[in-house]
Each structure stands twice: as C-alpha cells, then as structure tokens.
Amino acid sequence: MIISGSFQMVMGFLGLWRNAARFLSPLCGVPCVTFTGLGLYHLGFPMLASAVEVGLPALISMVFISQIPRYLHRYISTKKPTFDRFAVLFFIAIAWLFAQLLTSGTAYNNKPEVTQNSCRTDRAGLISFVPW
Incomplete structure (x- = not known):
C-alpha cells in the first residue's frame, strides 16, 4: 500500500x-x-457496526457533505471547491463532535464494555497514550 x-x-x-x-x-x-x-468493504463496515450510534450518522453526513456542491450549488455558492476537496476532513470533525456530545451526554453509561470502548471519546486513549 x-x-x-x-x-x-x-x-x-x-x-x-x-x-x-x-x-x-x-x-x-x-x-x-x-x-x-x-x-475495502470488509474493513469499514465491521468497524461501523461496532459503533452504530456514531458510525451511521457519520456515514450519512459524509455522503451529504460530499454532495453539497452538486445539488445545493444554488443555495451555497463558493468560489473554491472546498467541500469537494475536504469532505472527508469535515466529516471526521463532525463525527468526532457527535461522539463527544454522546459521551458528554452520558449516552454510553449503561452500554456494554465493548460498545463503550469503541464509541466513547474518553476511552479511545487518543490523547492519553500519545508520547508527547
């Protein structure tokens, strides 16, 4: 690769x-x-299924953001193709924000441990395990 x-x-x-x-x-x-x-189907969808609460809205928002320039060009006009070029970055930010809101709103407190490890933003260890 x-x-x-x-x-x-x-x-x-x-x-x-x-x-x-x-x-x-x-x-x-x-x-x-x-x-x-x-x-890449066998890699992506099992990961999406492990956190459906975050994965499904993220998938829908990615499709929506990537299609903004094609179908909403009458309402949203930009001089540069920002949504075409950075759709994946926008969707990652939106999905992370959504996961943070669900974590802060205690949506995962009564869920199984596997779901909490894959969906909660405070259990992912992205910040705490980084060797700064």
Missing part, C-alpha cells in the same frame, strides 16, 4: 495523472472506484 500510495503521489505531483485521465471516460472510472470501495 505504501508503494502504490507513493506511486500515486508521484503521478499527482508531476502532473502525469492529467495526461492519463484524458483517455479515461466515466465508463472506465466508475468501475475502478466501485471495485476499490468494495475491496
């Missing part, structure tokens, strides 16, 4: 992808994106 990611970075930085993309039609691109997503 590191080698293929490095290859994609080199292609993008050097501008070579622009030359290759001229020969690809949407009929070629859609199956590639679909098969890539289906290949």
Whole structure:
C-alpha cells in the first residue's frame, strides 16, 4: 500500500495523472472506484457496526457533505471547491463532535464494555497514550 500510495503521489505531483485521465471516460472510472470501495468493504463496515450510534450518522453526513456542491450549488455558492476537496476532513470533525456530545451526554453509561470502548471519546486513549 505504501508503494502504490507513493506511486500515486508521484503521478499527482508531476502532473502525469492529467495526461492519463484524458483517455479515461466515466465508463472506465466508475468501475475502478466501485471495485476499490468494495475491496475495502470488509474493513469499514465491521468497524461501523461496532459503533452504530456514531458510525451511521457519520456515514450519512459524509455522503451529504460530499454532495453539497452538486445539488445545493444554488443555495451555497463558493468560489473554491472546498467541500469537494475536504469532505472527508469535515466529516471526521463532525463525527468526532457527535461522539463527544454522546459521551458528554452520558449516552454510553449503561452500554456494554465493548460498545463503550469503541464509541466513547474518553476511552479511545487518543490523547492519553500519545508520547508527547
């Protein structure tokens, strides 16, 4: 994955992808994106199912945020394609905020230990286990 990611970075930085993309039609691109997503299905959806309270709203918000420029361009007009480029970052921030609100609102206090470890923001250990 590191080698293929490095290859994609080199292609993008050097501008070579622009030359290759001229020969690809949407009929070629859609199956590639679909098969890539289906290949990651076995990793993503079990993690989503372990924290449905956070995962499902996060998935819905990601789809909504990524589709804002296509369907709401009459109401939300931007000069730069911010939502296209940073949809995943926006959705991560929204999902983390939602998980923090559920944790602060004591929604997980009476849930099983497995659910608390995967959904609560104070049990994830992201801040406390980092070697600052």
